[in-house]
Every structure is written in structure tokens, then in C-alpha cells.
Amino acid sequence: MPELPEVEVLTRHLDPALRGKTIRDVRVHRAKSTRPTSARAMRAKLVGAKFISVTRRAKYLLFQLKTPRRDPFTLLGHLGMTGRMYVQPANAPLPKHAAVTFGLGRRTFVFEDTRYFGRLTLDLSPLETLGPEPLGDDFDGSILHAALRRSTQAIKPKLLDQKTLAGVGNIYASEALWRSGISPRRAARRLTHAQCAALAASIREVLAEAIACGSTVPLDFAGTARRDRLFYYGSTTGTQGFEERLRVYNRADEPCDHCTTSIRKITQASRSTYFCPQCQRG
Numbered sequence: 001m002p003e004l005p006e007v008e009v010l011t012r013h014l015d016p017a018l019r020g021k022t023i024r025d026v027r028v029h030r031a032k033s034t035r036p037t038s039a040r041a042m043r044a045k046l047v048g049a050k051f052i053s054v055t056r057r058a059k060y061l062l063f064q065l066k067t068p069r070r071d072p073f074t075l076l077g078h079l080g081m082t083g084r085m086y087v088q089p090a091n092a093p094l095p096k097h098a099a100v101t102f103g104l105g106r107r108t109f110v111f112e113d114t115r116y117f118g119r120l121t122l123d124l125s126p127l128e129t130l131g132p133e134p135l136g137d138d139f140d141g142s143i144l145h146a147a148l149r150r151s152t153q154a155i156k157p158k159l160l161d162q163k164t165l166a167g168v169g170n171i172y173a174s175e176a177l178w179r180s181g182i183s184p185r186r187a188a189r190r191l192t193h194a195q196c197a198a199l200a201a202s203i204r205e206v207l208a209e210a211i212a213c214g215s216t217v218p219l220d221f222a223g224t225a226r227r228d229r230l231f232y233y234g235s236t237t238g239t240q241g242f243e244e245r246l247r248v249y250n251r252a253d254e255p256c257d258h259c260t261t262s263i264r265k266i267t268q269a270s271r272s273t274y275f276c277p278q279c280q281r282g
């Protein structure tokens, strides 16, 4: 499942590939993939529009577009569980699970999604309820403290709540808590200002390191059918990714890098949490 770093790396890849390109043709192969926008509304709004830029908010891709003599507008993308977005030559065959495609002249933009949980839509309402952006310029311990202070929920599942903090997934929540020495079971509202400052810094660190890693490895955005380690697009060279640097995630019963205590795996809100019972007692 793509997490924030994958979406950021994809955004940086798509921005130069799409910028300045005009959509000549819109094909909605799966009606579900543009919901609640209809295929007809997609065509009416998008045909003739030109890409201005591609940016990211949480795990959403924001495609800014402009049609001559009209105001710029945004197309919202989300990869869901299995989505891929890439540009291929116009004469290349479409993948079996093509959900939405845009003809761009000699190139075709492809949104492929084998399980159809992703979206490419003109409905921007999912953005309205998102919490602070962890890589935003102003994100710090005091913003995190304000977001957590009323919650009796344990900190680990609370970090996955998109209204609390936007875009921090399961892997990065466990990793950031280990780095800041905070127990995943501690009630969110009991985190001190100092702990929130450490946690905010750790969240930024783990996300930035994963993005740096994904930006240096040659990724195959059209992907393959196999499970591709952490960066699920898969690398074109078989290079090992950020997963090698994970300190607790998926490492149950292995020794902690700090203290050699065995890493524990527990389940919180139906998701796996990994932590060091010695280092994360706070």
C-alpha cells in the first residue's frame, strides 16, 4: 500500500512528465474510479485542459489544470491500495486494469488500479477534513500537541487518524515512536510537550529519509505484479530500498538496535504495531 513517501516521489516524477501537456482525450474504463464525478463530467471538464503542476497533500496527488479563458482547477488523485500512475507512449497497449486514461498526443497518462480503491476525481471534499501536513513548513511539536491533547486513544492508532495528522501510515508511525522513545500504548493526551516535539521531529525524519531513498533509487512506476519491498513501484535495478533501514517495523523478535531487547509485535485498532518494550517505556 503506497504511503506518503511513495506519493511524494511519484509527484516529483509526474510533475515534469505532465507539466504543459494538454489532455486531448479522457477515457474512464471503470466508473468507480472517478466517483462521485461521472465519466461525462470528467470529459466535459478535462478535455482541452493543460497540466500546470502536480503537487501532494497527505497521500493525495493534486493535479492543477487550466483551460483557456477559465480559472485553474484541481483534479484529485489517490492510489488507494494498488493504484499506479504513469505516462507511457500512446501506442503502448493499456494494462488489463486501466481505470482512467488521458490521451496527451504522443503519450498517454495511465491510472491503473487492480483493486479499484484508488480515485481520480474532481471532488475535492476529502481534503477538507485532513489534519496538519507532517512535512509542512509549520509542523512542529506544538501543532502535534494541540492535535493530541483531547484524545484518550493510544498514540499509535491516533497517529493513523487522518484528521489528527495527514498521511502518516502504519510503518512510519511505529518507526517514529521508536525513534522518540514513546510507548505506542501511551494515551495521546498524556504526551508531554517535550515528547510531542521529539515525535514531530522523528515523523519528519523518517518520512524525509524514505523520500530521499525513493528519490535516489530508479523506480519502475508502471510496476510489476510482484511485491516490491517498501517502495511498491519496484526498482528497475533490484536495489534494496528504505526497508533495510526500518528499525522496528516487521522485525518482531529481532534485537532492538539500541538495547538488543526483542522487538515486540502487538495489534492496535486492527493494525500491527512494532516496538521495543525497553526503549519505549515513556
Ligand SMILES: [Zn+2]
Binding pocket: 256, 257, 258, 259, 260, 261, 276, 277, 278, 279, 280
Ligand atoms: Zn530497545
